[in-house]
Amino acid sequence: MLGSIYAMVAVALTLSIGVLRFLNFSIPGLFMIGGMTAWASLRGGLPWWLAIGAALLAGAFASLVVERFTWRWMRGAQEFVPLVSSMAFLLLFEHLAVICWGSELRTLPPLFANADWRIAGLVISVPQLVGLVASIALIWALTLGLARTRLGRGLRTIAEDSDTALLLGVEINHIVPVVFLISGLFAALAGVIFALNYRQVQPFMGEMVGLKGISAMIVGGMGSVWGSIAGGLIIGVVEVMSIGYFGADFVDIAVYGLLLLILCVRPTGLFAAAFAGQRA
Amino acid sequence: MLAVHELEVRYGRVHAVRGVSLTLAEGEVVAVLGANGAGKSSLLRALLGLTRPCGGAVLFGGRDITRWPTSARVRDGLILVPEGRRIVMTLTIQENLLMGAFHRRDHRAVAAEIADIYDRFPHLAARRHHPASVLSGGEQQMLAIGRGLLARPRLMMLDEPSLGLSPKLSNEVFALIRRLNRENGQSILLVEQNTQRALELAGRAYVLELGRVVMEGAPERIVADHALQAAYLGRGTAERRGGGQHATSAS
Ligand SMILES: Nc1ncnc2c1ncn2[C@@H]1O[C@H](COP(=O)(O)OP(=O)(O)OP(=O)(O)O)[C@@H](O)[C@H]1O
Numbered sequence: 001m002l003g004s005i006y007a008m009v010a011v012a013l014t015l016s017i018g019v020l021r022f023l024n025f026s027i028p029g030l031f032m033i034g035g036m037t038a039w040a041s042l043r044g045g046l047p048w049w050l051a052i053g054a055a056l057l058a059g060a061f062a063s064l065v066v067e068r069f070t071w072r073w074m075r076g077a078q079e080f081v082p083l084v085s086s087m088a089f090l091l092l093f094e095h096l097a098v099i100c101w102g103s104e105l106r107t108l109p110p111l112f113a114n115a116d117w118r119i120a121g122l123v124i125s126v127p128q129l130v131g132l133v134a135s136i137a138l139i140w141a142l143t144l145g146l147a148r149t150r151l152g153r154g155l156r157t158i159a160e161d162s163d164t165a166l167l168l169g170v171e172i173n174h175i176v177p178v179v180f181l182i183s184g185l186f187a188a189l190a191g192v193i194f195a196l197n198y199r200q201v202q203p204f205m206g207e208m209v210g211l212k213g214i215s216a217m218i219v220g221g222m223g224s225v226w227g228s229i230a231g232g233l234i235i236g237v238v239e240v241m242s243i244g245y246f247g248a249d250f251v252d253i254a255v256y257g258l259l260l261l262i263l264c265v266r267p268t269g270l271f272a273a274a275f276a277g278q279r280a
Numbered sequence: 281m282l283a284v285h286e287l288e289v290r291y292g293r294v295h296a297v298r299g300v301s302l303t304l305a306e307g308e309v310v311a312v313l314g315a316n317g318a319g320k321s322s323l324l325r326a327l328l329g330l331t332r333p334c335g336g337a338v339l340f341g342g343r344d345i346t347r348w349p350t351s352a353r354v355r356d357g358l359i360l361v362p363e364g365r366r367i368v369m370t371l372t373i374q375e376n377l378l379m380g381a382f383h384r385r386d387h388r389a390v391a392a393e394i395a396d397i398y399d400r401f402p403h404l405a406a407r408r409h410h411p412a413s414v415l416s417g418g419e420q421q422m423l424a425i426g427r428g429l430l431a432r433p434r435l436m437m438l439d440e441p442s443l444g445l446s447p448k449l450s451n452e453v454f455a456l457i458r459r460l461n462r463e464n465g466q467s468i469l470l471v472e473q474n475t476q477r478a479l480e481l482a483g484r485a486y487v488l489e490l491g492r493v494v495m496e497g498a499p500e501r502i503v504a505d506h507a508l509q510a511a512y513l514g515r516g517t518a519e520r521r522g523g524g525q526h527a528t529s530a531s
Pocket residue numbers: 291294295296314315316317318319320321322323363473
């Protein structure tokens with residue numbers, strides 16, 4: 001479950017790296033915006049589907065603001081400039097959330113009165129199941145879209161060589177906001193799924209997940225969509241297993257120890273295929 | 281159909297194109313010749329809007345397109361087959377052809393034209409679903425031209441299409457360009473260092489040197505001027521690359 005959340009954040013990061021060569025540090029912030037907007041809307045009395053809609057809308061909008069101010073204005077500047085300003089956006093979002101909602105941990109009410117299914121002795125949490133299915137479906141739709149559609153071909157061409165894309169008539173200025181929109185939606189939805197499952201949100205919730213998302217992306221092989229999915233799932237599984245075997249204190253040691261090990265053996269990540277090479 | 285007026289391109293302190301004017305009428309093949317660094321590619325890139333000119337004007341089909349974005353020029357039928365082919369290696373051959381038609385919505389016609397291209401180039405057809413990286417240089421050039429054709433060019437600009445190809449493959453490329461012009465009436469702006477072959481094809485030619493047009497006119501005139509220059513000034517303007525692979529036009 002956690003794995004699929006990491007995977008979604010990693011996919012959001014990968015899209016930005018793969019197409020734009022831009023490590024977008026605001027994505028953990030968008031994750032938080034998704035989670036906290038969902039919480040705030042629910043507290044405000046909105047029905048759950050409106051709360052989710054509001055959270056996605058907020059994430060998408062925030063992502064377009066980031067595009068406007070990190071990417072569009074600073075293109076042509078040194079490579080690290082958008083990176084630094086996206087980091088500034090992460091802090092900005094976090095502190096705006098603190099101002100709006102305070103910095104304490106907030107809890108969400110359980111959405112459904114009896115959210116567990118019991119089948120043959122197994123307890124299955126419905127929100128977890130829904131979250132898992134939704135994230136798999138979305139990632140699947142994204143890879144299919146990248147592989148089969150005109151927009152997907154355009155994105156893969158930009159990823160390989162934006163100058164070539166330009167001379168073929170691809171309107172990069174129109175496509176870049178789409179990339180930000182999709183990655184914003186992925187991050188925000190991951191935040192919503194996190195909020196609904198763990199029923200806890202706070203303004204800095206994005207940082208831990210963001211770090212794991214970045215790690216998932218790197219372990220999977222920078223720029224490979226499938227790689228970041230695999231990376232996210234691996235981190236999630238290791239985390240859950242190490243809680244089971246060693247206890248909560250050892251989780252991060254186990255996770256990052258394994259990451260270091262993988263990177264020592266395969267410095268390019270598990271699936272070093274170029275983003276543009278992805279095909280369903 | 282194309283009129284370029286006093287075009288200027290600078291990269292910082294490098295003045296790559298210095299007041300170049302040229303014209304091209306519908307159905308014409310016009311060659312632009314010049315040595316390495318003469319500014320040929322810079323000229324074509326400026327015509328397509330990939331590099332912003334810092335002076336001058338470009339008229340295409342009677343309209344001033346100097347400030348248009350590249351995508352609008354492509355939609356208007358100004359197409360570049362770029363230097364070094366610039367095939368997208370991680371896309372399949374089929375997808376590369378589709379990228380040529382990126383701005384088109386008439387999917388049926390696109391599919392039919394892709395089928396035509398496969399008829400013409402069986403090498404491409406056989407591997408249409410392989411990544412383009414499996415192709416040889418010559419096949420890549422054919423793919424680049426095919427991709428250009430799928431954009432429905434009113435004017436096709438080719439930047440050194442014979443670059444790096446064996447004489448035999450170069451011949452095939454030039455034969456294809458000739459056919460496109462003779463059979464389809466395709467207007468072509470051809471940049472080449474292979475002076476002789478380009479002049480065989482072209483109705484008119486311009487010679488660039490250090491960003492300036494130093495000669496223009498009918499091929500015979502260029503050849504004659506060129507021979508004169510080579511004889512009296514002891515220098516060849518147009519061919520310094522290729523280690524003898526490109527024959528000299530002065531004959
Ligand atoms: N992006 C760039 N930045 C700086 N200078 C450049 C750039 N592109 C080209 N130049 C310079 O501009 C001049 C003209 O280059 P250009 O590529 O247009 O020549 P060319 O005639 O196409 O040469 P070639 O036959 O080698 O392709 C050269 O001096 C080159 O070094």
